[in-house]
Amino acid sequence: MQAFEYASPRSLQEAIRLLPAQWGPTDVLAGGTDLVSAMKDGISTPQRLVNIKQIAELHRMTFSPRAGLHIGATVTLRELLDDGAVQQHYPGLIQAAEAARSEQLLNMGTVGGELLQRPRCWYYRNGYGLLALRDGKSLVPEGENQYHAILGNAGPAYFVSPSFLAPILIALGATVQLHGPRGARSLPVQKLFVTPTRVGQREHDLAPNEILTEIRVPYRPGVRTAVYEIREKEALDWPLAMAAVALRQEGGVLRDPRVVLGQVAPVPWPSPEAERTLTGKKPSEDLADAAGRAAVAQATPLSKNGYKVQLARIAVKRAILSAVQQGG
Amino acid sequence: MRKKRKLKSEAGALTRRDFLKGAGVTVSGGLLATGAVTTAQAAAQEGVVGPGPVPITLRINGRVHRLSLEPRITLLDALRDHLNITGSKKVCDRATCGACTMLMDKKPVYACTVLAIEAEGHDITTIESLTENGRLSPVMEAFWKNDAQQCGFCTPGFVMACTAFLEKNPNPTLEQIEKGLGGNLCRCGTYAGIRRAVLEAAKAMKGGQANG
Amino acid sequence: MASCKYDWPAAGQRDAIGKSTDRIDGPAKVSGRAKYTYDINRPGMLFGKMLTCPHAHAKIKSIDVSPALKHPGVKAALVIQDVGSEIQWAGDEIAAVAAVDEATAEDAVRLIRVEYDVLPHLVREENLSKDGDRAKPAGEQKVGDPDKAFADPEAVISEGFYGIPVITHCCLETHGNVVEWRGADSILTHSSTQNVSGIPSQLGAALRAKKINVQDSNIETICQYIGGGFGSKFSIDRWGVVAAELSKQAGGKPVKLMLDRDEDLEVAGARPSYFGHVKVAASKDGTLTAWSSETWGTGGPGPSGVPPVPYILTNIPNIYKKHTSVSTNIGPARAWRAPNHPQACLMTLAALDDLAAKLAMDAMEFLQKNIHLAPSYLVNTYQQELSKAAELSEWSKYWHPRGDKTPGHLKRGLGVSLHTWGGRGHAGSCNVIVRPDGSVTVQSGTQDLGTGTRTVIAVVAASTFGLPVDAIQVEIGDSRYPFDGASGGSTTVGAASAWTRRGSVDALNELFAAVAPSLGVQANQLEARDGRIQVQGNPSKSLSWKDACAKLGAKTIHTVGKNPGPCNLGSVGVGGVQVADVTVDTETGKVKINRLVAVQDCGLIIDKLTAESQVYGGLIMGVCYSLFEEKVMDQTIGRMLNANMEFYKLAGIGDIGGELIVHMMTGPGYDERGVIGLGEPPVISPGAAISNAVANAIGVRVSQLPLTPRRVLAALAKGGIA
Known part of the structure; x- marks a missing residue:
C-alpha cells in the first residue's frame, strides 16, 4: 500500500473541504473492507484518505411512518440488521444485508460504502481498469467472463454492479442524499449507478468532492418484499445473480410490482418487462416463471456466462414467489 | 505493481528496529483509559496527518500502547509487526478469510483492513486476552477437545469469531452457526470439529453463567 | 507373547494407543500462543519483499535495483534473475529488497526498474488441439488386446470426457522464512516447512553454488508450527535463499520474507490438471473387459505427472493408455496431497x-x-x-x-x-532421554503439520513406558535434533511411531537393567505399567516410575530410535x-x-x-x-x-x-x-x-x-x- 495522508474530520463540511475536485488523489474511507483492499492491490492509490466515520450526523438512523427510514451513510450493515424498525418494516433490506454472510463484514461495512463499493471484476482488480482494457481492447468478451454482465453489456463496460443492497433499495423507491461543496442533492438510488462509457468515468453519479450522506427509504405499508440470490458458496461469496422484488396484493392481484436484478449488469437492473408481466395478475408459479423469463428476455450472454441468464430468471421467479408468500 | 510515488516525509519514522529496542511504549490501562482525545484524533481535528509516522494510541486487551505509525499501517500489522502480538494471523490480507479477526468494541472485525489509526479510541480485543490468567476460555477448550484445528493457522480467528458469535447467540442452531461463521475460512478442513466445538462451548458457557 | 522386541503391544495392552488423545499442542494453537514462522519477530529484523514478473513468458532486457537500494530504510537489494534470464511464468521472482519495515520494503520494490522482451505464452491447456508443440508425449502403454476387446459385439461400451483443472495449495500460512546469519559462517532459519531436517543442506548447497561458503552443519532450521503445507513446502525455495543473501548483505540481520497471498497462489504450488477421453467396456454381466484413455494435463513448465489409470482396478485385462504433458507458462507444479491420485481417481x-x-x-x-x-x-x-x-x-x-x-x-x-x-513410514530417527528425576523427552527433527506428529510421539512413548501421555516431553521442529524425513506422502506417523517405539523400548530396557537388582529379578522379568516398573505378573513387587528412575543415579538414559529398523511396526x-x-x-x-x-x-x-x-x-x-x-x-x-x-x-x-x-x-x-x-x-x-x-x-x-x-x-x- 502506498503512503497517504489521513484526516478524520468531525463535520461534514470539514470533510467536503478535504476532498479535491478530481478523482484519484483522495478517497473517502468508511468501512474500509473494499477500499483498503483495493489500496493494497494498487487499484486505488490515494494520496489522502478522509475517514468519515467520526462524523456523527452520518451515523444516525431514524424511522417514522411519515418520513420513512433514513439511514446515515456510515450506519453499519450489522446496525441496520439489528434495528427494530428495519426488522419490522423492511424485511427485504434485512434479507439483502444478510447476504453478506460474514459477521466481520457486517460489522465493518457501511450502508453507504456498500452502495459505493467498486466492482469485483477480476480484470479491474488485476489492474486493467473498470473497462478491462489492454491495448485499447476489452479483455472480457474473449476472456474469463463467467462472472460478468449478461444485461447492459453492449460494452465497453462488462463488469457487474456488486451492491447487495441497491436492488431492494431501488425496488422500494429509495433515494440517496449527496453533499458537495455546492450543497446537497438527492437522487433515486437507480440514478446513483451509471454505466461508464469511457476511460476515467466512474460507475457512480458522484463527484469526487461529494459525500453520500444518507439513504432514504419510503415507508410503504402493505408492500411485500423479497430478495433471492444465487451463488456458488454458502459462506462469504459474491452472488451470481440476485433479484429484489417489492409488490402489493389487492383483490387477489398484484399491484405496483418492482423487480430489480443485481449482479447481472454494470448497474442494478430494473426489469419493466417483468413488472408488466406481473401487474394486475393473480400470483402463481407460472406467473412468476413468466416474469423471470421476461426479465432475461433481452439478455445477451458472453462466451462463458450463459448460465447466468438462467440464474437471473430463477432468482426473479423465486423472489416473486417468496414475496407473494409473505404475509402483510 | 509499477506505479511509484515519493513520500512527502520520511522524517521521524519509527522503525521495527526502534520498536524492538523498546521505543513502543506500553503503559497500563488505568492510566490512560480516561485520557480523552488521543493524539491522532487531536491532530485530525485541525486537519491532516501523515503520510509519515503519526503518534497513535491503541487500547489492546485493556492495555494502552503508544506507537508512531504511518497512517497506512493496518491494525493487524501494527499488532503483529510493531507490538509482537501475533495470535491474529495474516492470511488473505483482503477481508475475506477471518484469520485476522479481532474484536473492536466487542464486535469481530477483519483487522487486515482496519487502519491502526482508525482503531484509536476503540477497545481492541485479541485472542491473547482470552487466556491472560493462563486458562483456556470455554471456546478454546471446546476447540481443543473437539479437535477443531489441524495446522491451527485459522484457529485463533475462528476462536475470536466464535467467541463474539456466542455472546450474541447463546443458543445457536447449526444453521446460525453456519451463517454466523461464514466469514472465516479453514484449509485443513476442520469444520466438522468446529461445528461440534461451537455447540459444546455454547453449553459450557451457559453452565458457567448458571453457576454464577 | 511378542515375537519381536519392538512389536506393538497386543490388543488390550496398548494403553493410549488407538484411543482418542487430545492434541498435546492443542492449547498452544487454540490460544494463539503457538508461534509460526510468520509470527517470528527477531531482534533487528528486516522485512524482505520481492519484485515479480508481470509476464507469463519473457526475457529480462535490463534491470536496475539501485534506486531501491538508495531508498531510506532499505538495507539490502539484489537481483534474483539477471539480464538474459528467460522467465517462464508470471509471478516469478526477479529482484528483492530488505528494509526496516514491510511498507518501506514495498515502496522500495516499486523503485526497481526492469525491462522485458515479452515472449509468446500458453496458460490454458484444456483444449489439447490448441496446445501445439507445447504438448509432448508422456507415455503410452498397451496391455492385452484392447482393440479386440472393444470390438467384441457383446461388449457394453461407455465413452466420456472428464477433467479436473489446476488447483493450488493455498496454505493459510504463505511460504517463507526468517533467515539470519550468526557470525560469518552460521545461519539460523525459521522456515515454514514440511522438511525441517532437509532445509539446512538445501540452503547450504544453494548458497555454496553462489560462492557463499557455509557448511550444512552450521545451518539450523526451526519450524515449531506450520500453517499448512499439503505438499508445497519441501524446499527452501528461491525466496529462502534470497532471504539468506539479503541477510548477509545487511550484515547478518534477520530477514523475514514471507510471500504475499497473491504471490503464493500464483507461484507456490499448482496441482497438475488432468483431462481425458476414456472408453471402457464390460461384458453384459458387468465384468470389466477393457480400458482405453487418452489424457493430458499440465504441471506448468515442467512435466505434468502421470496419474495412474485405470485407478485401483489395475488388472483390467485389456488396457490402452496414452498421456500427453502440456508445458504451460503457469507457476510450476508441486506435490499436492496425494499427487496424481485425485486426478486418476x-x-x-x-x-x-x-x-x-x-x-x-x-x-x-x-x-x-x-x-x-x-x-x-x-x-x-x-x-x-x-x-x-x-x-x-x-x-x-x-x-x-x-x-x-x-x-x-x-x-x-x-x-x-x-x-x-x-x-509407509519414511527414514528417520529420534533421541529418547530418560532422566533420573523421571522426566522423559523425545526429540526429533521432524515436524507437525497439524497431522498430530507430536501427539503420536507422546502416545507411543507413554504407552511404552506405562506413563500418562502428558508425562512425555516432545521436542521437534529443529534441525539440531536427530534427522527425520520430510512430511510428504503420508510417511510421518508411520515413521514417528516406529522410531519412538524402538527408542522407547530400548530406553525402557536400560531402565529395567538399572532397576532389576533392587527388585531382585532379571531385567527381562520386568514390565512398565500404570506408572510403575513391576515384576511381570506380580504388581506387589514394583517401584513407582520416579523411584525407578532414581536408581539411575547420575546416569541419564539416552537411546536413539530409528526407522526403518527391526520388527515390523508399519x-x-x-x-x-x-x-x-x-x-x-x-x-x-x-x-x-x-x-x-x-x-x-x-x-x-x-x-x-x-x-x-x-x-x-x-x-x-x-x-x-x-x-x-x-x-x-x-x-x-x-x-x-x-x-x-x-x-x-x-x-x-x-x-x-x-x-x-x-x-x-x-x-x-x-x-x-x-x-x-x-x-x-x-x-x-x-x-x-x-x-x-x-x-x-x-x-x-x-x-x-x-x-x-x-x-x-x-x-x-x-x-x-x-
Whole structure:
C-alpha cells in the first residue's frame, strides 16, 4: 500500500473541504473492507484518505411512518440488521444485508460504502481498469467472463454492479442524499449507478468532492418484499445473480410490482418487462416463471456466462414467489 | 505493481528496529483509559496527518500502547509487526478469510483492513486476552477437545469469531452457526470439529453463567 | 507373547494407543500462543519483499535495483534473475529488497526498474488441439488386446470426457522464512516447512553454488508450527535463499520474507490438471473387459505427472493408455496431497460409474463385482469397506438408477468411489532421554503439520513406558535434533511411531537393567505399567516410575530410535471407500452435500482423534476442489485472475453440508499390519464420489470439476432428467 495522508474530520463540511475536485488523489474511507483492499492491490492509490466515520450526523438512523427510514451513510450493515424498525418494516433490506454472510463484514461495512463499493471484476482488480482494457481492447468478451454482465453489456463496460443492497433499495423507491461543496442533492438510488462509457468515468453519479450522506427509504405499508440470490458458496461469496422484488396484493392481484436484478449488469437492473408481466395478475408459479423469463428476455450472454441468464430468471421467479408468500 | 510515488516525509519514522529496542511504549490501562482525545484524533481535528509516522494510541486487551505509525499501517500489522502480538494471523490480507479477526468494541472485525489509526479510541480485543490468567476460555477448550484445528493457522480467528458469535447467540442452531461463521475460512478442513466445538462451548458457557 | 522386541503391544495392552488423545499442542494453537514462522519477530529484523514478473513468458532486457537500494530504510537489494534470464511464468521472482519495515520494503520494490522482451505464452491447456508443440508425449502403454476387446459385439461400451483443472495449495500460512546469519559462517532459519531436517543442506548447497561458503552443519532450521503445507513446502525455495543473501548483505540481520497471498497462489504450488477421453467396456454381466484413455494435463513448465489409470482396478485385462504433458507458462507444479491420485481417481471412477449406468447396474454392485481386478492385497479390504460404506450411507434406501425421477427441481443422488495410497513410514530417527528425576523427552527433527506428529510421539512413548501421555516431553521442529524425513506422502506417523517405539523400548530396557537388582529379578522379568516398573505378573513387587528412575543415579538414559529398523511396526498400502449423497437444484445448478461417508483403513491407529480428523479434513478439502477450486488463468494476459481468497474459493463452514460420517477400519485384519500413513488417502475420492452422486441425481455427467452452477447447468442443457 502506498503512503497517504489521513484526516478524520468531525463535520461534514470539514470533510467536503478535504476532498479535491478530481478523482484519484483522495478517497473517502468508511468501512474500509473494499477500499483498503483495493489500496493494497494498487487499484486505488490515494494520496489522502478522509475517514468519515467520526462524523456523527452520518451515523444516525431514524424511522417514522411519515418520513420513512433514513439511514446515515456510515450506519453499519450489522446496525441496520439489528434495528427494530428495519426488522419490522423492511424485511427485504434485512434479507439483502444478510447476504453478506460474514459477521466481520457486517460489522465493518457501511450502508453507504456498500452502495459505493467498486466492482469485483477480476480484470479491474488485476489492474486493467473498470473497462478491462489492454491495448485499447476489452479483455472480457474473449476472456474469463463467467462472472460478468449478461444485461447492459453492449460494452465497453462488462463488469457487474456488486451492491447487495441497491436492488431492494431501488425496488422500494429509495433515494440517496449527496453533499458537495455546492450543497446537497438527492437522487433515486437507480440514478446513483451509471454505466461508464469511457476511460476515467466512474460507475457512480458522484463527484469526487461529494459525500453520500444518507439513504432514504419510503415507508410503504402493505408492500411485500423479497430478495433471492444465487451463488456458488454458502459462506462469504459474491452472488451470481440476485433479484429484489417489492409488490402489493389487492383483490387477489398484484399491484405496483418492482423487480430489480443485481449482479447481472454494470448497474442494478430494473426489469419493466417483468413488472408488466406481473401487474394486475393473480400470483402463481407460472406467473412468476413468466416474469423471470421476461426479465432475461433481452439478455445477451458472453462466451462463458450463459448460465447466468438462467440464474437471473430463477432468482426473479423465486423472489416473486417468496414475496407473494409473505404475509402483510 | 509499477506505479511509484515519493513520500512527502520520511522524517521521524519509527522503525521495527526502534520498536524492538523498546521505543513502543506500553503503559497500563488505568492510566490512560480516561485520557480523552488521543493524539491522532487531536491532530485530525485541525486537519491532516501523515503520510509519515503519526503518534497513535491503541487500547489492546485493556492495555494502552503508544506507537508512531504511518497512517497506512493496518491494525493487524501494527499488532503483529510493531507490538509482537501475533495470535491474529495474516492470511488473505483482503477481508475475506477471518484469520485476522479481532474484536473492536466487542464486535469481530477483519483487522487486515482496519487502519491502526482508525482503531484509536476503540477497545481492541485479541485472542491473547482470552487466556491472560493462563486458562483456556470455554471456546478454546471446546476447540481443543473437539479437535477443531489441524495446522491451527485459522484457529485463533475462528476462536475470536466464535467467541463474539456466542455472546450474541447463546443458543445457536447449526444453521446460525453456519451463517454466523461464514466469514472465516479453514484449509485443513476442520469444520466438522468446529461445528461440534461451537455447540459444546455454547453449553459450557451457559453452565458457567448458571453457576454464577 | 511378542515375537519381536519392538512389536506393538497386543490388543488390550496398548494403553493410549488407538484411543482418542487430545492434541498435546492443542492449547498452544487454540490460544494463539503457538508461534509460526510468520509470527517470528527477531531482534533487528528486516522485512524482505520481492519484485515479480508481470509476464507469463519473457526475457529480462535490463534491470536496475539501485534506486531501491538508495531508498531510506532499505538495507539490502539484489537481483534474483539477471539480464538474459528467460522467465517462464508470471509471478516469478526477479529482484528483492530488505528494509526496516514491510511498507518501506514495498515502496522500495516499486523503485526497481526492469525491462522485458515479452515472449509468446500458453496458460490454458484444456483444449489439447490448441496446445501445439507445447504438448509432448508422456507415455503410452498397451496391455492385452484392447482393440479386440472393444470390438467384441457383446461388449457394453461407455465413452466420456472428464477433467479436473489446476488447483493450488493455498496454505493459510504463505511460504517463507526468517533467515539470519550468526557470525560469518552460521545461519539460523525459521522456515515454514514440511522438511525441517532437509532445509539446512538445501540452503547450504544453494548458497555454496553462489560462492557463499557455509557448511550444512552450521545451518539450523526451526519450524515449531506450520500453517499448512499439503505438499508445497519441501524446499527452501528461491525466496529462502534470497532471504539468506539479503541477510548477509545487511550484515547478518534477520530477514523475514514471507510471500504475499497473491504471490503464493500464483507461484507456490499448482496441482497438475488432468483431462481425458476414456472408453471402457464390460461384458453384459458387468465384468470389466477393457480400458482405453487418452489424457493430458499440465504441471506448468515442467512435466505434468502421470496419474495412474485405470485407478485401483489395475488388472483390467485389456488396457490402452496414452498421456500427453502440456508445458504451460503457469507457476510450476508441486506435490499436492496425494499427487496424481485425485486426478486418476476421478478419471477412472467417473468413467466406471458411467459404464455402470449404461449397464443399468447399481454402482456399488458394479464395484463389488469388479473388485477382484484391484491389487490382491486390497481386495478383501475393499469388499468390507464397500459393504460398510453402503450401510452407513443407507445406499439401498437412497440409491436409484441414474436420474432422480422425483418431481420438482431438487434431485438427490448417491455416488461411490474408492482409493488407495502407500503411506509407509519414511527414514528417520529420534533421541529418547530418560532422566533420573523421571522426566522423559523425545526429540526429533521432524515436524507437525497439524497431522498430530507430536501427539503420536507422546502416545507411543507413554504407552511404552506405562506413563500418562502428558508425562512425555516432545521436542521437534529443529534441525539440531536427530534427522527425520520430510512430511510428504503420508510417511510421518508411520515413521514417528516406529522410531519412538524402538527408542522407547530400548530406553525402557536400560531402565529395567538399572532397576532389576533392587527388585531382585532379571531385567527381562520386568514390565512398565500404570506408572510403575513391576515384576511381570506380580504388581506387589514394583517401584513407582520416579523411584525407578532414581536408581539411575547420575546416569541419564539416552537411546536413539530409528526407522526403518527391526520388527515390523508399519506397512504400506491402504484402501478407502467414500460415498457422497448430494442434492442438486436443477434450476440453479447448485450442488448441496447431504452426507459424506468415509470408510478408511490405515493399519494400527495411534491417536484415533487426529486420525479421524485427517479423514474429516480430506473430505472437506475434497468438497473444496469438487465444488469450488480452480486456478483461473487468462490466456491473453497470461496471469492468474483469482490470486486472492475471494475468487480462489475455499469452502466455508456452511458449504460442507449435512453429516460427515467417518468410519475407521480397525481390529483384527487391520491392526496387525502396523501403522500406515493417512494424510493423503481421504482426499482422493471426494471428487469422483461427488461427481458420481451428481450424475446419479441429475441423470447426466458433469464432465469437469469443479461442479459449479455454470458446469452443472451446461450439462443439464445437454440432457439429463430436467
